Amino acid sequence: MTLGEKPGDVPLLSVEEVVKRFPMPQSILGRIAGRPRLAVNALNGVNLSVHRGETVGIVGESGCGKSTLARCLVRLLDPDDGRVRFEGRDIGELAGAERRAFNRRVQMIFQDPYSSLNPRMTVRQILGEALSVHKMRPRRHISARIAELLDLVRLPQDAAGRYPHEFSGGQRQRIGIARALCVEPDVLVADELVSALDVSVQAQVVNLLLQLQEELSLTVVFVAHDLRLVRHISHRVAVMYLGKVIEIGPTEALFSAPRHPYTKALLDAAPELDPGRRSRQAAARGELPSPLDLPQGCLFNSRCPFSFERCFAERPLLGERGRGHRAACHLSEFGTPTFVASVKAPA
Amino acid sequence: MSAVTDTAFEPALSVKDLTTVFETPGGPVTAVDAVSFDVMPGEVLGLVGESGSGKSVTLRSLMRLVHAPGKVAGTVLWQGRDLLSMRERELRRVRGGKIAIIFQEPTTALNPVLTVRVQIEENLRAHTSLDGRQRRARAIELLDLVGIPAAERRLGDFPHQFSGGMKQRVMIAIALASNPRLLLADEPTTALDVTIQDQILKLILDLRDEFSMSVVFVTHDLGVVAQTCDRMAVMYAGRIVESGSVTEVFSEPHHPYTRGLLGSVPRGGAERTLLTSIEGTPPSLAAIPAGCAFHPRCDFAVERCIERRPALEAIAPGRMVACFRQADVAAEAAAT
Numbered sequence: 001m002t003l004g005e006k007p008g009d010v011p012l013l014s015v016e017e018v019v020k021r022f023p024m025p026q027s028i029l030g031r032i033a034g035r036p037r038l039a040v041n042a043l044n045g046v047n048l049s050v051h052r053g054e055t056v057g058i059v060g061e062s063g064c065g066k067s068t069l070a071r072c073l074v075r076l077l078d079p080d081d082g083r084v085r086f087e088g089r090d091i092g093e094l095a096g097a098e099r100r101a102f103n104r105r106v107q108m109i110f111q112d113p114y115s116s117l118n119p120r121m122t123v124r125q126i127l128g129e130a131l132s133v134h135k136m137r138p139r140r141h142i143s144a145r146i147a148e149l150l151d152l153v154r155l156p157q158d159a160a161g162r163y164p165h166e167f168s169g170g171q172r173q174r175i176g177i178a179r180a181l182c183v184e185p186d187v188l189v190a191d192e193l194v195s196a197l198d199v200s201v202q203a204q205v206v207n208l209l210l211q212l213q214e215e216l217s218l219t220v221v222f223v224a225h226d227l228r229l230v231r232h233i234s235h236r237v238a239v240m241y242l243g244k245v246i247e248i249g250p251t252e253a254l255f256s257a258p259r260h261p262y263t264k265a266l267l268d269a270a271p272e273l274d275p276g277r278r279s280r281q282a283a284a285r286g287e288l289p290s291p292l293d294l295p296q297g298c299l300f301n302s303r304c305p306f307s308f309e310r311c312f313a314e315r316p317l318l319g320e321r322g323r324g325h326r327a328a329c330h331l332s333e334f335g336t337p338t339f340v341a342s343v344k345a346p347a
Numbered sequence: 348m349s350a351v352t353d354t355a356f357e358p359a360l361s362v363k364d365l366t367t368v369f370e371t372p373g374g375p376v377t378a379v380d381a382v383s384f385d386v387m388p389g390e391v392l393g394l395v396g397e398s399g400s401g402k403s404v405t406l407r408s409l410m411r412l413v414h415a416p417g418k419v420a421g422t423v424l425w426q427g428r429d430l431l432s433m434r435e436r437e438l439r440r441v442r443g444g445k446i447a448i449i450f451q452e453p454t455t456a457l458n459p460v461l462t463v464r465v466q467i468e469e470n471l472r473a474h475t476s477l478d479g480r481q482r483r484a485r486a487i488e489l490l491d492l493v494g495i496p497a498a499e500r501r502l503g504d505f506p507h508q509f510s511g512g513m514k515q516r517v518m519i520a521i522a523l524a525s526n527p528r529l530l531l532a533d534e535p536t537t538a539l540d541v542t543i544q545d546q547i548l549k550l551i552l553d554l555r556d557e558f559s560m561s562v563v564f565v566t567h568d569l570g571v572v573a574q575t576c577d578r579m580a581v582m583y584a585g586r587i588v589e590s591g592s593v594t595e596v597f598s599e600p601h602h603p604y605t606r607g608l609l610g611s612v613p614r615g616g617a618e619r620t621l622l623t624s625i626e627g628t629p630p631s632l633a634a635i636p637a638g639c640a641f642h643p644r645c646d647f648a649v650e651r652c653i654e655r656r657p658a659l660e661a662i663a664p665g666r667m668v669a670c671f672r673q674a675d676v677a678a679e680a681a682a683t
Binding site for chain 2: 055061062168169170171198199200201202203204206207210211225227228229231232233234235251252255265266268269270271272273274275276278280281282283284285287288
């Protein structure tokens with residue numbers, strides 16, 4: 001099912017050519033000498049659309065810009081160029097009541113369940129604050145709503161009176177989810193929701209997210225570095241590299257027949273759970289180039305085993321490679337490239 | 348009662364009843380509880396578990412890196428000698444020499460104010476009889492071996508000039524300087540990205556083949572175990588609950604915890620379905636449940652599991668499980 005790939009359908013959230021740079025601190029000497037100020041190129045023209053009811057996974061290694069993108073989606077960061085639209089409206093232009101409505105309808109859950117909850121507030125205060133700021137319920141109904149929310153995220157009722165330090169990591173992440181859900185949002189942006197948790201607890205939180213999404217018909221943007229998790233949760237997946245989406249497509253198509261050599265390397269590098277299937281060849285050579293100084297041409301050219309002249313001269317565009325499947329690679333422009341053949345079949 | 352009973356080989360390392368207790372104001376905390384395992388020459392053994400399972404403390408205990416208020420008991424036999432009762436001076440020749448260790452965080456494990464050259468040569472000076480010129484040549488050789496480009500030029504660089512993956516390679520180069528027979532690796536790739544992790548894992552396997560080292564690999568990542576280890580031991584609340592060859596444990600888990608752990612990791616093919624999670628959280632080591640430590644989270648628990656602790660028993664050659672209901676667990680796993 002390629003949710004949200006019907007033509008003419010207005011996406012709930014869309015990212016258009018978003019650019020984000022973080023200037024580096026510069027020494028006084030450098031400033032006097034008039035040297036150009038360096039900047040980390042975190043996002044270099046990202047395009048993405050998210051449709052109502054679907055889960056879009058954003059995957060990539062550290063430094064690929066996935067967290068910056070998540071922050072731009074909820075307007076914790078303003079892009080330097082390009083725009084993010086919510087229901088067709090540029091979120092950078094929203095003000096007053098409209099801005100507040102946007103803030104309520106698009107919620108973020110953070111990675112670290114230890115630093116994202118105020119240690120001096122009880123769970124009741126944490127949830128109550130969000131409820132009263134957005135005037136979600138009359139004061140006298142707040143307690144009942146908190147009880148409902150705790151049920152929703154499968155926490156015991158006595159949790160309301162306790163402080164964050166009294167909970168385990170998994171339980172804290174449930175509190176984070178409850179806090180995001182208490183304002184009845186349309187979109188959840190989850191940045192590395194479970195990566196700080198133990199494997200057995202990860203599964204509980206992932207199950208909870210899947211159930212809540214069905215129950216509340218939420219739209220989810222799931223940002224993570226764990227390919228197995230992203231594959232499990234997402235309808236569609238976008239792969240990022242050096243601040244660009246280099247491949248995007250329906251989960252099954254992307255995982256079974258990746259059309260970008262970096263996606264393939266990422267899939268091959270993820271250690272497979274089957275001890276019977278081992279490879280002794282490293283999947284990718286080299287390391288991420290510096291985001292201070294982007295390579296000419298294709299961003300992956302220095303590590304790509306297939307790069308040829310054109311890859312160093314011209315940056316490939318994200319082009320159609322199948323139904324809703326797009327890749328930014330010169331090679332896959334002409335039919336099926338050779339690297340697809342050696343991809344592992346889904347287990 | 349070694350796990351692998353091939354009489355033709357003596358184990359490189361034999362750990363028996365290793366127990367580590369920390370005295371705390373709240374009473375003694377048993378981090379490692381009567382852990383026994385053997386590592387055969389050239390074998391990669393995986394110690395798997397979640398946080399607080401005691402896997403890292405096990406590794407540190409057998410190298411006597413646990414300090415007060417921690418107390419280590421048991422025996423760790425290395426070439427017929429007990430590392431735990433050895434004199435400090437003798438131990439120093441083995442530790443970092445024939446037994447090397449690499450840690451999870453290369454950034455904190457390397458000294459930030461010394462060049463890579465000084466840190467490699469330090470180990471060469473301690474464990475080899477090479478002279479200054481030979482040490483430098485060997486340091487270049489080692490950096491080259493672990494895949495650091497332009498090794499000679501990088502020798503004078505400081506740790507901060509290397510990326511995370513390159514720092515871990517430097518750590519491995521330091522560990523290899525003394526030609527170890529056994530490499531202890533404590534989550535060596537957890538801090539790294541997946542393509543870099545893949546490179547480091549393959550490097551460790553290549554080095555194992557080249558120098559026929561044994562490796563003990565501590566990790567929480569089942570994928571890493573599946574791809575790199577020959578045998579595995581699953582730890583829970585300070586004890587080994589199941590061990591055996593990686594192929595057998597993955598295809599036929601006999602302990603409900605192992606089974607739950609394997610079910611918790613999504614596999615391709617069943618997208619957007621619920622995972623078989625384990626309810627609850629791993630226990631705190633200060634409050635380990637009576638009986639089987641896993642019983643509050645276990646679907647198979649019966650009265651016996653609450654009253655008594657199951658011993659780790661052999662169920663087949665090279666396969667050990669600590670569960671009263673292991674046969675039922677395996678039968679149900681086979682049925683689904």
